[in-house]
Amino acid sequence: MTIEQAQxxxxxxxxxxxxxYFNELTNTTLLMEEVGELARIMARKYGEQSFxxxxxxxxxxxxxxxxxxxxxCLANQTGVNLTEAxxxxxxxxxxRDINRHKENPKLI
Numbered sequence: 001m002t003i004e005q006a007q008x009x010x011x012x013x014x015x016x017x018x019x020x021y022f023n024e025l026t027n028t029t030l031l032m033e034e035v036g037e038l039a040r041i042m043a044r045k046y047g048e049q050s051f052x053x054x055x056x057x058x059x060x061x062x063x064x065x066x067x068x069x070x071x072x073c074l075a076n077q078t079g080v081n082l083t084e085a086x087x088x089x090x091x092x093x094x095x096r097d098i099n100r101h102k103e104n105p106k107l108i
Contacts, residue, residue: 002083006072006082007082027077028074034067
């Protein structure tokens with residue numbers, strides 16, 4: 001699935017199942033909440049924290065998909081073409097960072 005297809009699929013789902021988009025502020029808050037849920041899993045799975053006995057779901061993929069869904073909602077609401085935005089961002093990163101990481105002694 002392309003990013004454009006994902007944007008269309010989310011829009012279709014919102015119209016058929018979700019009734020309407022939450023407003024942009026609500027979706028931004030939901031995005032932060034989902035990022036926090038991923039951070040909790042990462043801290044426990046790869047960091048020094050341990051899972052609580054009440055924590056049953058440890059799937060970072062599901063949380064990443066939740067993040068992507070809400071991000072796509074925000075893009076759709078604000079008229080952002082994520083394919084174009086990502087392509088432009090990669091151009092920016094590639095020109096800005098062409099030697100930055102290769103010359104970083106911490107990464108060698």
